[in-house]
Amino acid sequence: MTAAAADPVPAKNGPTVRTTGVAKRIDVADLNIYYGAFLAVKDVTMRIQPNKVTALIGSSGCGKSTFLRSLNRMHELIPGASVEGSVLLDGRDIYSPSMDPVSVRRQIGMVFQSPNPFPTMSVYDNTAAGLKLNSKRMKRDQMDAIVEKALRGAHLWDEVKDRLDKPGSGLSGGQQQRLCIARATAVEPDVLLMDEPCSALDPIATLAIEDLIEELKQKFTIVIVTHNMQQAARASDITGFFNIGQSGDPGILIELDETDKIFSNPAHKETEDYVSGRFG
Amino acid sequence: MNPDPLIPFPEVGEADNLPESGPTDNRIPTWGPWVVVAGTAAVLGGLLALTAFNLALLIFGTVIISIFGIYLWARLIEGRRQAFDRAVTLGVTSLFALAMIPLVSLLYTVVSKGLSRIDAEFFTSSMRNVIGEGGGILHAAIGTFIITGLATLASVPVGIMAAVYLHEYGKGKLKRALTFFVDVMTGIPSIVAGLFAFALFAIFFGPGIRMGVMGSVALCVLMIPIVVRSTEEMLRIVPDGLREASYALGVSKWRTVAKVVLPTAMAGIVTGVMLAVARIIGETAPLLITTGAFSSVNLNPFSGRMDNLPVFTYNQYKNPGVPPEPYIDRAWAAALVLIAIVMVLFLVARFISRRYGTELRR
């Protein structure tokens, strides 16, 4: 637990959970990501800036999800998966041997493509899951405050405040996804990773989540994978474009730049083809 | 449904010109097949009664002839496809009914022979000092609950933890080897489990030892693999997304297993345990050689023989006194009680999986 010891506020000390996440910078250097012997993503070097929304775009299968999951050490949960290179969270390598993957994930939260609330838990317990599953002891009203804040932050409070004790899986798909965002933000991570969070949602719910992302970046560093060009253009500050040669080749980061620049005047022909829709 | 919106439905008038598979008004009424079967049975029964009546021939003949009958009838007024459909439906239904015959007749036999002794005395007295009429299963029922209860208490934690290991932690060769052994263990003949327990205890207590707990050990050998299998099956249907969601919140692996995976699978696991209990509660062979028979209540599984329902049933039937009727009646009544217990276990299992197990089955 060397990592936890270096945490700004030690998690052990009873009720003093970190109440404010600090948006952090991520520096990725020469990252190669493998599934067994298969090199899925090759040689990525990029900086993800704090308090900015970084969008990752690129055709299907080019390794966006794989890359995203390597940023909070979720990738290594897949049998045989491995990573080479370094990922620095505010200068500290999350892949250094002394780093505990559990504490990395506590600082870098994740929202998945399909909403996955815990079916055995109520809306309330789902929102507080990060605290409850880790057996954080705290007073009921303190927990209530955190839950309300997270649900308000996810624009879900008004819809669920009368059914906090009902199962989380009883909500609509869009509500479930916002519940998952609330769950991820309730533990106040420093970075929030989102893998196509809107792909199962209707346009209105999508816009609601984009607004939410805009607000969340005040507090978090956000990385979002999306297939939706408009979404990347609307919601992000920085855009990274991944591409793949032929199938079987590894995915590579073609370019990373201000979103405006990527969509108006990209440096690479491939990027231009992709964002203008002249590509696979 | 009209699959292609560009091709319009046929006009009303056109329907008459459609080939025979098209919609028609000529349908055999819903009571049609029943009438065919009943009619065939009546006629055939009459014919057989004139010569030599034979029930098996009647049933068999009725099925065959009515399948042809319904086919011909439907062929004449509904068309070929429907006729074939009706023949197959009748065939499958008859086979189903055939498969039900042994089950129904078994239930009927047990109930009709066992019911005579289902009285208060049967449940409140043991066989202590009983010769001939009277007596009951109190001692055997208590024995069954103690023996099965101990076996369940030991098997459930071991089985669940083994399944958690196999599904959540194990990998590679070791996992494959263990899975193989669990599979082999599921197929162990129950008498072998009994001999194993017997031999095990003989090492420490000498041959000829009989104790309730020996029966529990034998039942454990049978029950653990069943619990492992069913629990593994339940862990398998817990979506990986839930595990990932938990990990992504910075929750450690064992907390994820204990607080997300197991609770999510709990209804299924409990159902599996109920079914496993139902499966072993009637085991006779291993108990015959480990617990022995005894006519009084014995509450201590660690000392002396302990009677139980299967062994009681066996002994009443196998070694009746004179006259044998009271013994035989007790055997049937005890068998009826066993069946009732198993039935209750199944119903509870069904209820639990219906009531609490819905989230994963969507």
Ligand SMILES: Nc1ncnc2c1ncn2[C@@H]1O[C@H](COP(=O)(O)OP(=O)(O)OP(=O)(O)O)[C@@H](O)[C@H]1O
């Ligand atoms: N669990 C896995 N095991 C082996 N290979 C995998 C696994 N998951 C993904 N891959 C491979 O890694 C490559 C990148 O996949 P990834 O899921 O990261 O793509 P993606 O960019 O997220 O695609 P999409 O836009 O369709 O989600 C693909 O070639 C894929 O086949």
Ligand SMILES: [Mg+2]
């Ligand atoms: Mg993906």
